Amino acid sequence: MKIGILSDTHGNLSITEKCADVFRKSRVTAIFHCGDIGSFDVLKKLGELNMPVHAVLGNVDRFSNDWKFAPRPEGLQLHGRFGDITLVGKRIALLHSDDRARFNACVESGDYDFVFTGHSHEFHDVMHKNTRCINPGTAGRGAPNACAVLDLEGGVLEQIVL
Numbered sequence: 639m640k641i642g643i644l645s646d647t648h649g650n651l652s653i654t655e656k657c658a659d660v661f662r663k664s665r666v667t668a669i670f671h672c673g674d675i676g677s678f679d680v681l682k683k684l685g686e687l688n689m690p691v692h693a694v695l696g697n698v699d700r701f702s703n704d705w706k707f708a709p710r711p712e713g714l715q716l717h718g719r720f721g722d723i724t725l726v727g728k729r730i731a732l733l734h735s736d737d738r739a740r741f742n743a744c745v746e747s748g749d750y751d752f753v754f755t756g757h758s759h760e761f762h763d764v765m766h767k768n769t770r771c772i773n774p775g776t777a778g779r780g781a782p783n784a785c786a787v788l789d790l791e792g793g794v795l796e797q798i799v800l
Contacts, residue, residue, distance in 0.1 A: 640789050642661035643772060643774040645776065649680060653800060674697065694716075695734070725790060748767060752769070752790075754772050772786065774786035
């Protein structure tokens with residue numbers, strides 16, 4: 639199962655569209671947004687791919703009534719500040735990681751196969767004991783703009799610079 643991972647779009651719809659195109663061509667079956675979404679329009683754009691979209695809020699996201707009452711795309715799951723998702727037997731923590739204590743607790747717990755994060759705008763792929771920590775980099779602010787595709791079962795991760 640291939641999934642798409644992006645973070646820190648900061649409302650940048652043109653980069654979000656490029657990520658969506660990468661995800662479509664890579665035939666991902668779910669998308670994970672690691673926060674600092676910036677605009678509900680970003681989630682609507684990802685929702686156009688007609689697959690599950692898991693998203694968390696980042697430190698710059700303000701969950702306004704516009705987001706709360708906007709029609710949600712089919713499959714969108716806005717988890718608040720933290721998501722705990724299991725796919726193909728893999729347990730995933732989804733957070734922005736501006737809360738370092740929560741990030742460290744997730745990694746140190748050993749409860750998760752993967753921890754997907756954002757915030758730093760820098761790509762990383764690090765193993766800590768049995769937990770793989772992935773930050774896809776920024777898809778909206780800073781350079782290079784990027785997203786990632788991960789084969790959950792095979793473990794192959796590809797960062798795509800846009």
